[in-house]
Amino acid sequence: MFGLKRVVITGCGIYSALGLTPGELFESLAAGKSAVVRSGKDENFLPTAPAPREPERFRSLPRTLRRAMAPSACFTAMAGLAALQDSGLTQDELAELNAGCAVGSTMGSVSALRDGYSLVISGQSDRLSPMHFFKSASHTTAFNLARTLGLSGAIYSPCSACASGLQAIGLGATLIAAGQAPVMFCGGADETGSEVSGSFALMYAHAPAEGDPAENPQPFSAHRKGLVCGEGAAVLCLEEYSHAVRRGAKIYGEVIGYASNSGGNGLSQSDAPAIARCMTDTCASAGISPSDIDYVSAHATSTIQGDAAEAEAIREVFGTNVPVSSLKGHLGHTLGASGPLEMAAVFEMARHGLLIPTRNLVDIDPACAGIDHVTAPREKQIRSFFKNSFAFGGINASLICRINA
Amino acid sequence: MNLTRDEIIEAVNSALVNEMELDPADLAPEKTFFDDLGLDSLDMVDLMIGLQRKFGVSLRENEEIKTVRTLKDVYDFFEKNQAMLTAQAEAAKKAAEAARQEPPPATPEN
Numbered sequence: 032m033f034g035l036k037r038v039v040i041t042g043c044g045i046y047s048a049l050g051l052t053p054g055e056l057f058e059s060l061a062a063g064k065s066a067v068v069r070s071g072k073d074e075n076f077l078p079t080a081p082a083p084r085e086p087e088r089f090r091s092l093p094r095t096l097r098r099a100m101a102p103s104a105c106f107t108a109m110a111g112l113a114a115l116q117d118s119g120l121t122q123d124e125l126a127e128l129n130a131g132c133a134v135g136s137t138m139g140s141v142s143a144l145r146d147g148y149s150l151v152i153s154g155q156s157d158r159l160s161p162m163h164f165f166k167s168a169s170h171t172t173a174f175n176l177a178r179t180l181g182l183s184g185a186i187y188s189p190c191s192a193c194a195s196g197l198q199a200i201g202l203g204a205t206l207i208a209a210g211q212a213p214v215m216f217c218g219g220a221d222e223t224g225s226e227v228s229g230s231f232a233l234m235y236a237h238a239p240a241e242g243d244p245a246e247n248p249q250p251f252s253a254h255r256k257g258l259v260c261g262e263g264a265a266v267l268c269l270e271e272y273s274h275a276v277r278r279g280a281k282i283y284g285e286v287i288g289y290a291s292n293s294g295g296n297g298l299s300q301s302d303a304p305a306i307a308r309c310m311t312d313t314c315a316s317a318g319i320s321p322s323d324i325d326y327v328s329a330h331a332t333s334t335i336q337g338d339a340a341e342a343e344a345i346r347e348v349f350g351t352n353v354p355v356s357s358l359k360g361h362l363g364h365t366l367g368a369s370g371p372l373e374m375a376a377v378f379e380m381a382r383h384g385l386l387i388p389t390r391n392l393v394d395i396d397p398a399c400a401g402i403d404h405v406t407a408p409r410e411k412q413i414r415s416f417f418k419n420s421f422a423f424g425g426i427n428a429s430l431i432c433r434i435n436a
Numbered sequence: 437m438n439l440t441r442d443e444i445i446e447a448v449n450s451a452l453v454n455e456m457e458l459d460p461a462d463l464a465p466e467k468t469f470f471d472d473l474g475l476d477s478l479d480m481v482d483l484m485i486g487l488q489r490k491f492g493v494s495l496r497e498n499e500e501i502k503t504v505r506t507l508k509d510v511y512d513f514f515e516k517n518q519a520m521l522t523a524q525a526e527a528a529k530k531a532a533e534a535a536r537q538e539p540p541p542a543t544p545e546n
Binding site: 094095098157158159160161162 | 456457476478479481482485488489494496
Protein backbone atom coordinates (compact mmCIF):
# COMPACT_ATOMS: atom_id res chain seq x y z
CA MET A 32 0.00 0.00 0.00
CA PHE A 33 1.55 3.28 -0.97
CA GLY A 34 -0.85 5.66 0.77
CA LEU A 35 -3.41 5.98 3.54
CA LYS A 36 -6.05 4.14 1.59
CA ARG A 37 -5.96 1.17 -0.73
CA VAL A 38 -6.67 1.67 -4.42
CA VAL A 39 -8.32 -0.95 -6.59
CA ILE A 40 -9.36 -1.13 -10.23
CA THR A 41 -13.04 -1.90 -10.68
CA GLY A 42 -13.64 -1.12 -14.33
CA CYS A 43 -11.79 -1.26 -17.61
CA GLY A 44 -12.69 0.10 -21.03
CA ILE A 45 -10.62 0.34 -24.18
CA TYR A 46 -10.74 1.49 -27.78
CA SER A 47 -7.93 -0.01 -29.82
CA ALA A 48 -6.80 -1.09 -33.24
CA LEU A 49 -6.95 -4.73 -32.16
CA GLY A 50 -10.22 -4.72 -30.28
CA LEU A 51 -12.89 -2.54 -28.76
CA THR A 52 -13.08 -4.62 -25.58
CA PRO A 53 -10.29 -6.11 -23.46
CA GLY A 54 -11.49 -9.57 -24.47
CA GLU A 55 -11.28 -8.79 -28.18
CA LEU A 56 -7.85 -7.24 -27.66
CA PHE A 57 -6.59 -10.34 -25.85
CA GLU A 58 -7.86 -12.64 -28.61
CA SER A 59 -6.07 -10.56 -31.22
CA LEU A 60 -2.87 -10.55 -29.18
CA ALA A 61 -3.08 -14.28 -28.51
CA ALA A 62 -3.54 -14.86 -32.24
CA GLY A 63 -0.39 -12.85 -32.90
CA LYS A 64 -2.23 -10.20 -34.90
CA SER A 65 -0.59 -6.94 -35.89
CA ALA A 66 -2.39 -3.62 -36.12
CA VAL A 67 0.32 -2.21 -38.37
CA VAL A 68 -0.54 -1.20 -41.92
CA ARG A 69 0.89 1.18 -44.47
CA SER A 70 -0.35 4.72 -43.90
CA GLY A 71 -0.81 5.34 -47.62
CA LYS A 72 -1.06 3.63 -50.97
CA ASP A 73 2.57 3.03 -51.83
CA GLU A 74 5.92 2.17 -50.34
CA ASN A 75 6.73 5.80 -49.64
CA PHE A 76 4.24 5.82 -46.78
CA LEU A 77 5.33 4.94 -43.28
CA PRO A 78 3.69 2.13 -41.35
CA THR A 79 1.11 3.06 -38.75
CA ALA A 80 -1.40 1.30 -36.49
CA PRO A 81 -4.73 3.13 -36.74
CA ALA A 82 -7.82 2.47 -34.65
CA PRO A 83 -11.29 2.43 -36.25
CA ARG A 84 -12.36 6.02 -36.94
CA GLU A 85 -15.53 5.73 -39.01
CA PRO A 86 -17.89 8.46 -37.73
CA GLU A 87 -20.76 5.93 -37.37
CA ARG A 88 -18.85 4.28 -34.55
CA PHE A 89 -19.27 7.37 -32.39
CA ARG A 90 -22.88 8.22 -33.28
CA SER A 91 -24.05 6.84 -29.96
CA LEU A 92 -22.41 9.88 -28.36
CA PRO A 93 -24.91 12.77 -28.31
CA ARG A 94 -24.07 15.52 -30.81
CA THR A 95 -23.71 18.08 -28.02
CA LEU A 96 -20.81 15.99 -26.66
CA ARG A 97 -19.44 14.79 -29.99
CA ARG A 98 -19.17 18.29 -31.51
CA ALA A 99 -16.18 19.07 -29.25
CA MET A 100 -14.46 15.73 -29.87
CA ALA A 101 -11.73 14.88 -32.33
CA PRO A 102 -10.86 11.18 -32.70
CA SER A 103 -8.71 11.09 -29.56
CA ALA A 104 -11.60 12.33 -27.43
CA CYS A 105 -14.03 10.00 -29.20
CA PHE A 106 -11.73 7.07 -28.39
CA THR A 107 -11.60 8.27 -24.77
CA ALA A 108 -15.35 8.68 -24.47
CA MET A 109 -16.05 5.20 -25.80
CA ALA A 110 -13.42 3.67 -23.52
CA GLY A 111 -14.73 5.68 -20.58
CA LEU A 112 -18.33 4.64 -21.11
CA ALA A 113 -17.20 1.02 -21.32
CA ALA A 114 -15.23 1.42 -18.09
CA LEU A 115 -18.24 2.96 -16.38
CA GLN A 116 -20.52 0.13 -17.47
CA ASP A 117 -17.90 -2.42 -16.46
CA SER A 118 -17.59 -0.86 -13.02
CA GLY A 119 -21.29 -1.23 -12.30
CA LEU A 120 -21.48 2.37 -11.09
CA THR A 121 -24.15 4.69 -12.46
CA GLN A 122 -23.77 8.31 -13.49
CA ASP A 123 -25.99 9.32 -10.56
CA GLU A 124 -23.63 7.53 -8.18
CA LEU A 125 -20.63 9.23 -9.77
CA ALA A 126 -22.24 12.60 -9.14
CA GLU A 127 -22.88 11.75 -5.49
CA LEU A 128 -19.30 10.55 -5.10
CA ASN A 129 -17.82 13.65 -6.73
CA ALA A 130 -15.84 11.29 -8.96
CA GLY A 131 -13.08 12.83 -11.03
CA CYS A 132 -10.78 11.85 -13.83
CA ALA A 133 -7.19 11.98 -14.96
CA VAL A 134 -6.61 11.41 -18.66
CA GLY A 135 -3.41 12.13 -20.50
CA SER A 136 -2.39 12.47 -24.13
CA THR A 137 0.69 13.74 -25.89
CA MET A 138 -0.94 16.67 -27.65
CA GLY A 139 -4.71 16.50 -27.44
CA SER A 140 -5.56 15.87 -31.06
CA VAL A 141 -3.06 16.14 -33.84
CA SER A 142 -5.82 16.02 -36.49
CA ALA A 143 -7.76 18.88 -34.91
CA LEU A 144 -4.60 20.97 -34.61
CA ARG A 145 -3.86 20.28 -38.26
CA ASP A 146 -7.41 21.20 -39.35
CA GLY A 147 -7.41 24.43 -37.38
CA TYR A 148 -3.95 25.61 -38.44
CA SER A 149 -4.65 24.66 -42.05
CA LEU A 150 -7.54 27.10 -42.09
CA VAL A 151 -5.51 29.88 -40.49
CA ILE A 152 -2.47 29.41 -42.73
CA SER A 153 -4.58 29.28 -45.89
CA GLY A 154 -6.32 32.53 -44.98
CA GLN A 155 -9.64 30.91 -44.11
CA SER A 156 -9.83 31.94 -40.48
CA ASP A 157 -13.45 32.89 -41.05
CA ARG A 158 -14.16 29.16 -41.24
CA LEU A 159 -12.70 28.48 -37.80
CA SER A 160 -15.23 27.21 -35.32
CA PRO A 161 -14.94 27.36 -31.52
CA MET A 162 -15.03 23.57 -31.77
CA HIS A 163 -11.61 23.58 -33.43
CA PHE A 164 -10.22 24.84 -30.16
CA PHE A 165 -12.10 22.39 -27.96
CA LYS A 166 -11.07 19.48 -30.15
CA SER A 167 -7.40 20.45 -30.15
CA ALA A 168 -6.95 21.72 -26.58
CA SER A 169 -4.26 19.72 -24.84
CA HIS A 170 -6.75 18.55 -22.20
CA THR A 171 -9.45 17.62 -24.70
CA THR A 172 -9.42 13.94 -23.76
CA ALA A 173 -9.80 14.72 -20.06
CA PHE A 174 -12.60 17.26 -20.15
CA ASN A 175 -14.47 15.32 -22.79
CA LEU A 176 -14.38 12.20 -20.62
CA ALA A 177 -15.66 14.25 -17.70
CA ARG A 178 -18.53 15.61 -19.83
CA THR A 179 -19.35 12.18 -21.17
CA LEU A 180 -19.54 10.57 -17.75
CA GLY A 181 -21.06 13.62 -16.06
CA LEU A 182 -18.18 13.89 -13.60
CA SER A 183 -18.18 16.67 -11.05
CA GLY A 184 -14.89 15.93 -9.29
CA ALA A 185 -11.43 17.12 -10.24
CA ILE A 186 -10.23 16.85 -13.84
CA TYR A 187 -6.53 16.30 -14.37
CA SER A 188 -4.72 16.01 -17.65
CA PRO A 189 -1.10 14.92 -17.33
CA CYS A 190 0.70 15.86 -20.51
CA SER A 191 3.89 13.83 -20.57
CA ALA A 192 4.05 12.35 -24.03
CA CYS A 193 4.19 8.57 -23.98
CA ALA A 194 4.01 8.44 -20.18
CA SER A 195 0.79 10.49 -20.05
CA GLY A 196 -1.58 7.58 -19.55
CA LEU A 197 0.44 5.76 -16.91
CA GLN A 198 1.06 9.02 -15.07
CA ALA A 199 -2.70 9.62 -15.16
CA ILE A 200 -3.26 6.27 -13.47
CA GLY A 201 -0.50 6.94 -10.99
CA LEU A 202 -1.92 10.37 -10.23
CA GLY A 203 -5.44 9.03 -9.74
CA ALA A 204 -4.14 6.27 -7.50
CA THR A 205 -2.09 8.75 -5.48
CA LEU A 206 -5.13 10.97 -4.96
CA ILE A 207 -7.34 8.08 -3.87
CA ALA A 208 -4.58 6.72 -1.64
CA ALA A 209 -4.33 10.15 -0.01
CA GLY A 210 -8.05 10.12 0.69
CA GLN A 211 -8.79 12.95 -1.71
CA ALA A 212 -11.17 11.13 -4.01
CA PRO A 213 -13.20 7.92 -3.77
CA VAL A 214 -13.36 7.20 -7.51
CA MET A 215 -11.23 8.40 -10.41
CA PHE A 216 -11.53 7.40 -14.04
CA CYS A 217 -7.95 7.34 -15.27
CA GLY A 218 -6.31 6.58 -18.56
CA GLY A 219 -4.80 7.85 -21.73
CA ALA A 220 -5.53 8.39 -25.39
CA ASP A 221 -3.81 9.52 -28.53
CA GLU A 222 -4.07 9.75 -32.30
CA THR A 223 -1.50 8.76 -34.81
CA GLY A 224 -0.91 10.91 -37.85
CA SER A 225 1.72 11.92 -40.36
CA GLU A 226 2.98 14.69 -38.07
CA VAL A 227 3.49 12.21 -35.23
CA SER A 228 5.15 9.53 -37.34
CA GLY A 229 7.13 12.19 -39.15
CA SER A 230 8.49 13.62 -35.90
CA PHE A 231 9.93 10.23 -34.96
CA ALA A 232 11.16 9.68 -38.52
CA LEU A 233 13.07 12.99 -38.39
CA MET A 234 14.96 11.59 -35.42
CA TYR A 235 15.64 8.31 -37.24
CA ALA A 236 13.52 6.58 -34.60
CA HIS A 237 10.71 5.36 -36.88
CA ALA A 238 10.43 2.03 -38.68
CA PRO A 239 11.05 2.39 -42.42
CA ALA A 240 8.44 2.60 -45.12
CA GLU A 241 9.87 -0.30 -47.10
CA GLY A 242 8.90 -3.89 -46.64
CA ASP A 243 5.99 -5.62 -44.96
CA PRO A 244 4.52 -3.11 -42.49
CA ALA A 245 3.64 -5.86 -39.99
CA GLU A 246 7.31 -6.84 -39.67
CA ASN A 247 7.71 -3.75 -37.52
CA PRO A 248 8.01 -2.77 -34.79
CA GLN A 249 10.40 -5.36 -33.36
CA PRO A 250 10.98 -4.56 -29.69
CA PHE A 251 14.28 -5.83 -28.28
CA SER A 252 15.19 -7.38 -31.63
CA ALA A 253 18.68 -7.30 -33.10
CA HIS A 254 17.03 -6.15 -36.34
CA ARG A 255 14.81 -3.45 -34.90
CA LYS A 256 14.54 -0.36 -37.03
CA GLY A 257 12.40 1.99 -35.00
CA LEU A 258 8.91 2.37 -33.69
CA VAL A 259 5.50 2.52 -35.36
CA CYS A 260 2.93 4.99 -34.06
CA GLY A 261 -0.46 3.66 -33.05
CA GLU A 262 -3.54 5.14 -31.42
CA GLY A 263 -6.49 4.43 -29.20
CA ALA A 264 -7.58 4.88 -25.61
CA ALA A 265 -7.97 3.04 -22.36
CA VAL A 266 -9.76 4.14 -19.21
CA LEU A 267 -9.65 2.36 -15.86
CA CYS A 268 -12.02 2.97 -13.00
CA LEU A 269 -9.88 3.43 -9.89
CA GLU A 270 -11.71 3.20 -6.59
CA GLU A 271 -11.00 3.33 -2.89
CA TYR A 272 -10.89 -0.26 -1.67
CA SER A 273 -13.46 -0.20 1.13
CA HIS A 274 -15.96 1.62 -1.06
CA ALA A 275 -15.51 -1.02 -3.77
CA VAL A 276 -15.95 -3.86 -1.31
CA ARG A 277 -19.04 -2.28 0.31
CA ARG A 278 -20.84 -2.09 -3.00
CA GLY A 279 -19.74 -5.56 -4.07
CA ALA A 280 -17.69 -4.34 -7.03
CA LYS A 281 -15.73 -6.68 -9.24
CA ILE A 282 -12.06 -5.98 -8.53
CA TYR A 283 -9.43 -6.49 -11.23
CA GLY A 284 -6.54 -5.73 -9.00
CA GLU A 285 -4.94 -3.29 -6.64
CA VAL A 286 -2.45 -0.55 -7.41
CA ILE A 287 0.16 -1.25 -4.77
CA GLY A 288 3.08 0.78 -6.08
CA TYR A 289 3.81 3.75 -8.30
CA ALA A 290 6.78 5.97 -8.94
CA SER A 291 7.87 8.48 -11.54
CA ASN A 292 11.20 10.17 -12.03
CA SER A 293 13.32 11.69 -14.73
CA GLY A 294 16.65 10.98 -16.32
CA GLY A 295 18.08 14.42 -15.70
CA ASN A 296 18.90 16.27 -18.87
CA GLY A 297 17.88 13.83 -21.60
CA LEU A 298 15.63 15.15 -24.36
CA SER A 299 14.95 12.03 -26.33
CA GLN A 300 17.13 9.31 -24.91
CA SER A 301 16.22 6.98 -22.09
CA ASP A 302 18.65 6.73 -19.18
CA ALA A 303 19.11 3.18 -17.87
CA PRO A 304 20.18 4.15 -14.33
CA ALA A 305 17.19 6.49 -14.00
CA ILE A 306 14.83 3.79 -15.25
CA ALA A 307 16.33 1.29 -12.81
CA ARG A 308 15.92 3.80 -10.00
CA CYS A 309 12.30 4.37 -10.98
CA MET A 310 11.57 0.65 -10.96
CA THR A 311 13.33 0.18 -7.65
CA ASP A 312 11.42 3.10 -6.14
CA THR A 313 8.18 1.59 -7.41
CA CYS A 314 8.95 -1.71 -5.69
CA ALA A 315 9.84 0.21 -2.52
CA SER A 316 6.57 2.15 -2.66
CA ALA A 317 4.76 -1.19 -2.79
CA GLY A 318 6.85 -2.63 0.01
CA ILE A 319 7.79 -5.63 -2.11
CA SER A 320 10.96 -6.92 -3.70
CA PRO A 321 11.43 -7.36 -7.46
CA SER A 322 11.30 -11.12 -7.00
CA ASP A 323 7.63 -10.79 -6.01
CA ILE A 324 6.77 -9.63 -9.54
CA ASP A 325 5.46 -12.25 -11.97
CA TYR A 326 5.59 -10.26 -15.22
CA VAL A 327 6.97 -7.02 -16.59
CA SER A 328 4.96 -5.28 -19.30
CA ALA A 329 7.77 -3.36 -20.94
CA HIS A 330 7.57 0.02 -22.60
CA ALA A 331 9.97 -1.12 -25.34
CA THR A 332 8.90 0.63 -28.53
CA SER A 333 11.57 -0.85 -30.84
CA THR A 334 13.95 2.09 -30.80
CA ILE A 335 17.63 1.20 -30.75
CA GLN A 336 18.50 3.24 -27.67
CA GLY A 337 15.25 3.01 -25.73
CA ASP A 338 14.89 -0.74 -25.77
CA ALA A 339 18.51 -1.23 -24.78
CA ALA A 340 18.23 1.22 -21.87
CA GLU A 341 15.08 -0.44 -20.57
CA ALA A 342 16.57 -3.91 -20.94
CA GLU A 343 19.68 -2.81 -19.05
CA ALA A 344 17.52 -1.47 -16.23
CA ILE A 345 15.34 -4.59 -16.13
CA ARG A 346 18.48 -6.72 -16.03
CA GLU A 347 19.77 -4.77 -13.06
CA VAL A 348 16.51 -4.84 -11.10
CA PHE A 349 14.93 -8.16 -12.09
CA GLY A 350 17.76 -10.17 -13.61
CA THR A 351 16.46 -13.17 -15.51
CA ASN A 352 13.91 -14.01 -12.86
CA VAL A 353 10.87 -12.22 -14.26
CA PRO A 354 9.37 -12.72 -17.73
CA VAL A 355 9.24 -9.60 -19.87
CA SER A 356 7.42 -8.74 -23.07
CA SER A 357 6.31 -5.66 -24.98
CA LEU A 358 2.97 -5.36 -26.75
CA LYS A 359 4.21 -2.64 -29.09
CA GLY A 360 4.98 -5.29 -31.72
CA HIS A 361 1.23 -5.97 -32.01
CA LEU A 362 -0.31 -2.56 -31.29
CA GLY A 363 2.39 -0.17 -32.33
CA HIS A 364 3.16 2.59 -29.88
CA THR A 365 -0.16 4.04 -28.80
CA LEU A 366 1.65 6.98 -27.18
CA GLY A 367 -0.40 8.47 -24.34
CA ALA A 368 -2.72 5.46 -24.36
CA SER A 369 0.06 2.88 -24.14
CA GLY A 370 0.36 2.53 -20.36
CA PRO A 371 -3.33 2.00 -19.56
CA LEU A 372 -4.07 0.08 -22.77
CA GLU A 373 -1.28 -2.39 -22.15
CA MET A 374 -2.39 -2.72 -18.51
CA ALA A 375 -5.84 -3.69 -19.78
CA ALA A 376 -4.19 -6.39 -21.88
CA VAL A 377 -2.23 -7.65 -18.87
CA PHE A 378 -5.45 -8.04 -16.85
CA GLU A 379 -6.63 -10.37 -19.60
CA MET A 380 -3.32 -12.22 -19.59
CA ALA A 381 -3.81 -12.71 -15.85
CA ARG A 382 -7.35 -13.93 -16.36
CA HIS A 383 -6.21 -16.49 -18.93
CA GLY A 384 -2.96 -17.37 -17.20
CA LEU A 385 -1.12 -16.70 -20.46
CA LEU A 386 1.71 -14.28 -21.20
CA ILE A 387 1.65 -12.71 -24.65
CA PRO A 388 5.09 -12.75 -26.30
CA THR A 389 6.84 -9.79 -27.91
CA ARG A 390 5.78 -9.89 -31.55
CA ASN A 391 8.49 -9.92 -34.22
CA LEU A 392 11.16 -10.84 -31.65
CA VAL A 393 13.22 -13.63 -33.17
CA ASP A 394 16.87 -12.63 -32.68
CA ILE A 395 17.33 -10.82 -29.39
CA ASP A 396 19.76 -7.91 -29.54
CA PRO A 397 22.74 -8.70 -27.30
CA ALA A 398 22.29 -5.25 -25.76
CA CYS A 399 18.81 -6.37 -24.68
CA ALA A 400 19.82 -9.84 -23.54
CA GLY A 401 20.18 -11.07 -19.99
CA ILE A 402 16.47 -10.81 -19.18
CA ASP A 403 13.71 -13.39 -19.53
CA HIS A 404 12.20 -12.46 -22.87
CA VAL A 405 8.82 -14.03 -23.62
CA THR A 406 9.12 -15.00 -27.28
CA ALA A 407 6.28 -17.51 -27.44
CA PRO A 408 2.94 -17.70 -25.59
CA ARG A 409 3.71 -18.86 -22.04
CA GLU A 410 1.37 -20.18 -19.43
CA LYS A 411 2.00 -18.36 -16.22
CA GLN A 412 -0.07 -17.24 -13.29
CA ILE A 413 0.23 -13.50 -12.76
CA ARG A 414 -0.27 -12.42 -9.16
CA SER A 415 1.54 -9.09 -9.50
CA PHE A 416 2.73 -7.26 -12.61
CA PHE A 417 4.93 -4.31 -13.37
CA LYS A 418 4.16 -1.70 -16.04
CA ASN A 419 6.69 0.73 -17.50
CA SER A 420 6.15 3.86 -19.55
CA PHE A 421 8.87 6.26 -20.63
CA ALA A 422 8.71 9.53 -22.50
CA PHE A 423 10.64 12.32 -24.16
CA GLY A 424 12.17 14.65 -21.67
CA GLY A 425 13.60 11.72 -19.74
CA ILE A 426 10.30 10.94 -18.03
CA ASN A 427 9.94 7.51 -16.44
CA ALA A 428 6.86 6.05 -14.80
CA SER A 429 6.32 2.60 -13.34
CA LEU A 430 3.41 0.98 -11.60
CA ILE A 431 2.77 -2.31 -9.81
CA CYS A 432 -0.61 -3.96 -9.76
CA ARG A 433 -1.54 -6.96 -7.65
CA ILE A 434 -4.15 -9.09 -9.35
CA ASN A 435 -7.31 -9.88 -7.42
CA ALA A 436 -7.51 -13.64 -7.56
CA MET B 437 -26.09 35.94 -52.96
CA ASN B 438 -29.33 36.27 -54.89
CA LEU B 439 -31.80 33.77 -53.51
CA THR B 440 -35.54 33.39 -53.22
CA ARG B 441 -37.04 33.01 -49.76
CA ASP B 442 -37.63 29.31 -50.43
CA GLU B 443 -33.98 28.86 -51.36
CA ILE B 444 -32.94 30.62 -48.16
CA ILE B 445 -35.26 28.40 -46.11
CA GLU B 446 -33.86 25.30 -47.82
CA ALA B 447 -30.25 26.37 -47.17
CA VAL B 448 -30.84 27.21 -43.50
CA ASN B 449 -32.84 24.06 -42.86
CA SER B 450 -30.31 21.80 -44.55
CA ALA B 451 -27.56 23.29 -42.34
CA LEU B 452 -29.66 22.50 -39.27
CA VAL B 453 -30.36 18.96 -40.44
CA ASN B 454 -26.87 18.10 -41.68
CA GLU B 455 -24.69 19.88 -39.16
CA MET B 456 -26.89 20.09 -36.09
CA GLU B 457 -28.43 16.67 -36.77
CA LEU B 458 -31.94 17.99 -36.22
CA ASP B 459 -34.99 16.16 -37.49
CA PRO B 460 -36.49 17.96 -40.52
CA ALA B 461 -39.94 17.31 -39.03
CA ASP B 462 -38.99 19.52 -36.07
CA LEU B 463 -38.23 22.57 -38.19
CA ALA B 464 -40.99 25.17 -38.28
CA PRO B 465 -40.63 28.94 -38.64
CA GLU B 466 -41.89 29.74 -35.16
CA LYS B 467 -39.48 27.36 -33.42
CA THR B 468 -36.89 29.00 -31.20
CA PHE B 469 -33.27 27.85 -31.44
CA PHE B 470 -32.60 27.55 -27.74
CA ASP B 471 -35.82 26.37 -26.15
CA ASP B 472 -37.52 24.45 -28.96
CA LEU B 473 -34.61 23.10 -31.00
CA GLY B 474 -32.19 22.61 -28.09
CA LEU B 475 -29.24 24.49 -29.60
CA ASP B 476 -26.92 26.64 -27.53
CA SER B 477 -24.79 29.71 -28.18
CA LEU B 478 -21.83 27.66 -29.44
CA ASP B 479 -24.12 25.93 -31.92
CA MET B 480 -25.34 29.32 -33.12
CA VAL B 481 -21.74 30.39 -33.79
CA ASP B 482 -21.20 27.22 -35.82
CA LEU B 483 -24.50 27.65 -37.64
CA MET B 484 -23.56 31.18 -38.66
CA ILE B 485 -20.08 30.08 -39.80
CA GLY B 486 -21.74 27.45 -42.00
CA LEU B 487 -24.27 29.92 -43.43
CA GLN B 488 -21.50 32.44 -44.11
CA ARG B 489 -19.81 29.87 -46.29
CA LYS B 490 -23.01 28.76 -47.92
CA PHE B 491 -24.10 32.28 -48.84
CA GLY B 492 -20.62 33.74 -49.43
CA VAL B 493 -21.10 36.57 -46.95
CA SER B 494 -19.61 37.66 -43.65
CA LEU B 495 -21.65 37.98 -40.48
CA ARG B 496 -18.80 38.65 -38.08
CA GLU B 497 -19.48 42.39 -37.65
CA ASN B 498 -23.26 42.13 -37.99
CA GLU B 499 -25.17 43.01 -34.82
CA GLU B 500 -28.65 42.19 -36.11
CA ILE B 501 -27.90 38.47 -36.61
CA LYS B 502 -27.16 38.19 -32.92
CA THR B 503 -30.78 39.05 -32.14
CA VAL B 504 -32.38 36.12 -33.97
CA ARG B 505 -34.42 33.81 -31.79
CA THR B 506 -36.56 31.76 -34.22
CA LEU B 507 -36.08 30.08 -37.57
CA LYS B 508 -38.32 32.74 -39.11
CA ASP B 509 -36.00 35.43 -37.73
CA VAL B 510 -33.08 33.86 -39.65
CA TYR B 511 -35.06 33.46 -42.89
CA ASP B 512 -36.24 37.08 -42.61
CA PHE B 513 -32.72 38.30 -41.85
CA PHE B 514 -31.16 36.77 -44.96
CA GLU B 515 -34.06 37.69 -47.23
CA LYS B 516 -33.99 41.30 -46.04
CA ASN B 517 -30.23 41.74 -45.96
CA GLN B 518 -28.92 39.65 -48.82
CA ALA B 519 -28.27 42.64 -51.09
CA MET B 520 -26.42 44.48 -48.33
CA LEU B 521 -24.42 41.41 -47.29
CA THR B 522 -23.50 40.63 -50.88
CA ALA B 523 -22.32 44.21 -51.44
CA GLN B 524 -20.25 44.00 -48.24
CA ALA B 525 -18.70 40.73 -49.36
CA GLU B 526 -17.82 42.19 -52.77
CA ALA B 527 -16.22 45.24 -51.15
CA ALA B 528 -14.22 43.06 -48.76
CA LYS B 529 -13.03 40.91 -51.66
CA LYS B 530 -11.87 43.98 -53.58
CA ALA B 531 -10.08 45.38 -50.54
CA ALA B 532 -8.28 42.08 -49.98
CA GLU B 533 -7.28 41.93 -53.65
CA ALA B 534 -5.96 45.48 -53.51
CA ALA B 535 -3.97 44.71 -50.37
CA ARG B 536 -2.40 41.72 -52.11
CA GLN B 537 -1.30 43.86 -55.05
CA GLU B 538 0.29 46.65 -53.01
CA PRO B 539 4.06 46.69 -53.09
CA PRO B 540 5.61 45.38 -49.85
CA PRO B 541 6.73 48.09 -47.41
CA ALA B 542 10.31 49.25 -47.87
CA THR B 543 12.70 47.58 -45.45
CA PRO B 544 15.35 49.69 -43.70
CA GLU B 545 18.82 49.13 -45.05
CA ASN B 546 21.26 47.72 -42.54
